[in-house]
Amino acid sequence: VQLVESGGGLVQPGGSLRLSCAASGFTLSSSPMTWARQAPGKGLEWVSSFYSDGSTYYKDSMKGRFTISRDNANSTVYLQMNSLQPNETATDYCGAGGMWGRGTQVTVSS
Numbered sequence: 419v420q421l422v423e424s425g426g427g428l429v430q431p432g433g434s435l436r437l438s439c440a441a442s443g444f445t446l447s448s449s450p451m452t453w454a455r456q457a458p459g460k461g462l463e464w465v466s467s468f469y470s471d472g473s474t475y476y477k478d479s480m481k482g483r484f485t486i487s488r489d490n491a492n493s494t495v496y497l498q499m500n501s502l503q504p505n506e507t508a509t510d511y512c513g514a515g516g517m518w519g520r521g522t523q524v525t526v527s528s
Contacts, residue, residue: 419514421441421517423512424440427525429525430527432502433526434499434500434501436497436498437497438495439494441493449470451512451514452514455511463477485498495512497512503526504527
């Protein structure tokens, strides 16, 4: 199992980013996928999950702003993040089957 995140960067408050997670070593379409993040000095925080039946779940504070999606043909999971705020500066990770990628840094600052 290998998960490689990308798409992080510096964005101004109110801005948007789309994160990608390239998955290999397993069948994406049959695996629940999760995004989580870790802010500096804090623990890992669950953000969103996408299940094999197509159902999606979000932490309450992300509902209406974040969208999780996946492209099974390309074994990639995405997280579209809108209206980002400075307190959402974190390293974002994707996970599957108990494994996590190395993360991608998201910095929200003016």
